[in-house]
Amino acid sequence: MGALVTLELPDDSPIHDLPWIITFGPLGDDDEWEPVVCGPYERPHALALAESVVADEDLMAVVEPLLPRLSADEIRGEIAASRIAAEDDAVQTEDADIYGDYEDLLDDEPGPETVQQHAEARPAPSPEELRAGMARIADKLGNLSG
Known part of the structure; x- marks a missing residue:
């Protein structure tokens, strides 16, 4: 049986009306593969899909809103907020010292080859351009049903 992780929201939260995505990944440490991201869906549909997929498998599903x-x-x-939270978590883990030192057990084999390219900074799109793009995406999703 798998696990489902999502936000608990008050019934009147405006976040309910946002599009939601599902990220499926391995539940245990024995299985290593890239997570699969699906969506966007309406929240009830995302929850129902996630529950049906993880019900009989050792998978984790994270159902979360898209926050533009x-x-x-x-x-x-x-x-910046995510980095600060990660640093705080690292400090707490180091302070707890409950995990021991497993660095010598890490696999030294290199992972898949990656290519890094330096992108030139371009002007960020305006809020109006982003909203128009979101409207186009919503229109495309709406046309999928017909």
Whole structure:
């Protein structure tokens, strides 16, 4: 049996009306593969799909809303907040010292080859351009049903 992770929201939360995605991944440490992201869906559909997929398999499904950010500064703020949270978690883990030192057990084989390219900074799209793009995506999704 798998696991489903999602936000618990009050019934009147406006987040219910956002599009939702599902990220499926391995539940245990024995299985290593890239997570699969599906969506967007309406929240009830996302939850129902996730529950039906993980019901009989050792999978984890994370159901979360798509939270559009309308500027590069908003995205940078989210990245900074995520980094601070990760640093706080690392400090707490180090302070707890319950995991021991397993660095010598890590596999030294290199992973798949990656290519890094340096992109030139381009101007960020305006909030109006992003909203128009979101409207086009919504229109495309709406045309899939017919």
